[in-house]
Amino acid sequence: MTKRIIHIFADTPHHYKPMQQFFEQQCRPNAEQLFWVKTPESIPNFVNYKNNAELFDLLERTNAKDQIVFHGSFDMHVWKKLLLSSVTKRCSCVLWGAELYRHTKSNRTIKERIVHVLHALVINRYKQVFALNKGDAKLAQRVLFKRNVNVLPYPLIGMKVEQEREQLTPAKPLKILVGNSASASNNHIDALNKLAHLANENIKIIMPLNYGGEQSYIDEVIKHATALFGDKFIAITEMLNKQDYDKLLNDVHLTVFAQHRQQGLYVAYAMLLMGKPMFLLSNTSSFNYLTELGFEIFKTDEVASMSYSELSDLISKDNNRNPDLMNQHFTEQALAPKWRNMLEQLHG
Incomplete structure (x- = not known):
């Protein structure tokens, strides 16, 4: 048999x-x-x-x-x-x-x-x-x-990393990805509040809200984000194919997660492979596991006190450690x- x-x-x-x-x-x-x-x-x-x-x-x-x-x-x-x-x-x-x-x-x-x-x-x-x-x-x-x-x-399957890293200019804002889905477990509003001090800076807040959540919750998140950031907030409400999703991940400069649990591993692994800053809550299994392996992960609670210039400096730094560790582990x-x-x- x-x-x-x-x-x-x-x-x-x-x-x-x-x-x-x-x-x-x-x-x-x-x-x-x-x-x-x-x-x-x-x-x-x-x-x-x-x-x-x-x-x-x-x-x-x-x-x-x-x-x-x-x-x-x-x-x-x-x-x-x-x-x-x-x-x-x-x-x-x-x-x-x-x-x-x-x-x-x-x-x-x-x-x-x-x-x-x-x-x-x-x-x-x-x-x-x-x-x-x-x-x-x-x-x-x-x-x-x-x-x-x-x-x-x-x-992490089939992620193609664009080699050229976009430089920030008045015409090219700092693009921050928040969360990975419309699920309420993303704690979107908490993450948005931690970024509210950047509302007058040259930024874009990009939030995937295209699957995994109730419409009433999505509407609440969009309303809150628009009140804080106006037209600097972009909600993705239509499903993206893999090519377009990977292009989005290549396009953003950093990611902020506010989940209290392991979630969004595709996004997390993509950020690590590209050497881009990623913020996770320090009490999650993802944060502990990745830092134990040697990855440089930033704490979500700390982003609330980081200035625009500090975040700009962070994304301009070359981070070879995270891509090397990704190739070893994931x-x-x-x-x-x-x-x-x-x-x-x-x-x-």
């Missing part, structure tokens, strides 16, 4: 398409790989399922030796069915972070506590569990009671052997 590994993705094209290419081209194991994605439409090189009923129909028809990898697992209805399925012992998962942090909120409802227990039960039936950094691995061990959680980051070439080894081990 042919060895098979089945990768299961949520409906996130910016993730599953490059990862499929990475698995097939960069780290193909000694096994056939299949790629499933939750989407209403057929996509080349993928098996699509529209709902959980179709997913479990596919799972029940897998071979007894097939190994299954969930890339992110957020749906408690999937957990509930997996808890009662014989398939689960052949499943592994990569925790993205968001599914962990939901269990750390204070004042959780009874339903949320039941979901927490359900998640812990199903995680402990999985064959292997992985987190994207050491802090999230420790959190998974603590809140899901899973003894062995290994660290295996996703790589590029496709660095991570392909680790992912290949993980996939090979699934079949023992």
Whole structure:
């Protein structure tokens, strides 16, 4: 019987398409790989399922030796069915972070506590569990009671770095990227308030608000940002293809994150690869993990006291350390052997 590994993705094209290419081209194991994605439409090189009923129909028809990898697992209805399925012992998962942090909120409802227990039960039936950094691995061990959680980051895929760094002039403002999505976990308003003292300077505040958030929240953020920065604020509300998104990341000068958790790794890795300043909250697993590896990361709380000239000096400095460390730790070439080894081990 042919060895098979089945990768299961949520409906996130910016993730599953490059990862499929990475698995097939960069780290193909000694096994056939299949790629499933939750989407209403057929996509080349993928098996699509529209709902959980179709997913479990596919799972029940897998071979007894097939190994299954969930890339992110957020749906408690999937957990509930997996808890009662014989398939689960052949499943592994990569925790993205968001599914962990939901269990750390204070004042959780009874339903949320039941979901927490359900998640812990199903995680402990999985064959292997992985987190994207050491802090999230420790959190998974603590809140899901899973003894062995290994660290295996996703790589930065296909990012082309423009070599020429734009110089600031009266016609070319300092471009600050704030957050990575419309999710309220970005704490956009807090980040905007920390930048408010720069409102009269030659800046542009650029904010991706094109996925992941409620419209009422997006409207509130846009209203607040416009009140602070006027036409110096740019909201991105339409989805960008990868080429345009990468161009945006090449175009900005620095990034400010105000999330209290690990989030926006594609943006973070791109900034590090380009040697651009990045500000993270110092209590996040991302900040601790990256600084432990030697990356130069700035604290979000400090940006509130930094002047325009200080930020201008910061972006004009050559930073070779971060790009060098990115090439060591988070590029496709660095991570392909680790992912290949993980996939090979699934079949023992």
